[in-house]
Amino acid sequence: MSDRTAVARVGDVALWVVQAAVAAYFVYSGVMLFGDGLVGKFEEIGFGQWLRYLTGVLEIAGAIGLVIPPLCGLAALGLAGVxxxxxxTELFLVENGGPVLPAILLAITLAIAWLRRDTILALLPGRR
Known part of the structure; x- marks a missing residue:
């Protein structure tokens, strides 16, 4: 195995570790959205509790997608959208909002989507 191949393999393994950690966080966050702890925050947002459930489903689905090789890039892109x-929401709809954590997660999920862009492109028709 060449040095370049070994470095690429180590980078790929490191990226999978990051993806697994991010997936674990989004499972945790998604499950928390189904509890009563964030009802007040979503009341303050003003769109109704359906948004809380939708966000939880999207986070859990994205977390699952992050650990499925053909879907990981698309899942990261979807989570970036969330x-x-x-x-x-934290900047404009919530009083005393905290946009730092979602901004960090946005940067991480965008980086994953970029680094796994080959999996996104493979999903396009005629690209297999």
Whole structure:
């Protein structure tokens, strides 16, 4: 195995470790959205509790997708979209919002999507 191949393999393993950690966080976060702890926050947002459940489903689905090789890039892109909404919500709809964590998760999920862009492109028609 060449040095370049070994470095690429180590980088791939490191990226999978990051993906697994991010997936674990989103499972935790998604499950928390089904509890009563965030009802007040979603009342403050003003769109109704359906948004809380939808966000929980999207986070859990994205977490599952992050650990499925053909879907990991698309899942990261979807989670980035959820985090764009979270950052905007924390900045503009929640009094004393905290946009830092969603912004960090946005950056991480965008990085994963970029680094796994080959899996996204493979899903396009005629790209297999």
């Amino acid at each position: 985090m764009v909404g979270a950052v905007a």
